[in-house]
Amino acid sequence: METVTLTHTAALARLGHALSDETRARILLALREAPAYPSDLADALGVSRQVMSNQLACLRGCGLVEAIPDGRRVWYRLADGHLAPALGDLLALVVAVDPDCCGPDCACA
Numbered sequence: 365m366e367t368v369t370l371t372h373t374a375a376l377a378r379l380g381h382a383l384s385d386e387t388r389a390r391i392l393l394a395l396r397e398a399p400a401y402p403s404d405l406a407d408a409l410g411v412s413r414q415v416m417s418n419q420l421a422c423l424r425g426c427g428l429v430e431a432i433p434d435g436r437r438v439w440y441r442l443a444d445g446h447l448a449p450a451l452g453d454l455l456a457l458v459v460a461v462d463p464d465c466c467g468p469d470c471a472c473a
Contacts, residue, residue, distance in 0.1 A: 378426040383454075387411060388419050393455075395429060396448045399441035 382388045390409050394400060400408075406416035420440060423429040430443045442448055 375427075379428065382423055382426050382428050385419070385422075387415065388423055391416075391419055391423060392428065392442070392447075392451060395440060395442050396451050399432070399439050401437060401439045405440070 382392065387409065391405060394405055394408060402416045402420055403413060405420075406413045409416070411419075420429060420431075424431060428443055428447065429440050431438045431440055
């Protein structure tokens with residue numbers, strides 16, 4: 365069994381934070397398919413370029429994406445090769461939701 369360290373828990377917390385926002389989750393899933401320029405991501409996801417810039421900055425800060433200079437432009441990709449398969453595993457995960465806990469008055473959120 366692998367020893368879990370504070371580094372591991374911090375990494376999971378950063379991933380959880382990133383996935384807690386729908387736009388950030390959509391960005392990660394889009395970058396799972398292929399690297400992209402922010403303007404292309406903004407257009408594909410139907411958000412403003414300012415929103416995209418803010419969300420990419422957050423994902424960079426979490427260490428999940430990296431910016432790659434390309435002349436006067438910058439494109440983004442997932443920062444670690446393990447992230448794309450991990451996101452795929454999360455997509456395949458089936459979570460049973462207790463309707464008594466996660467109903468309209470959910471206290472878990």
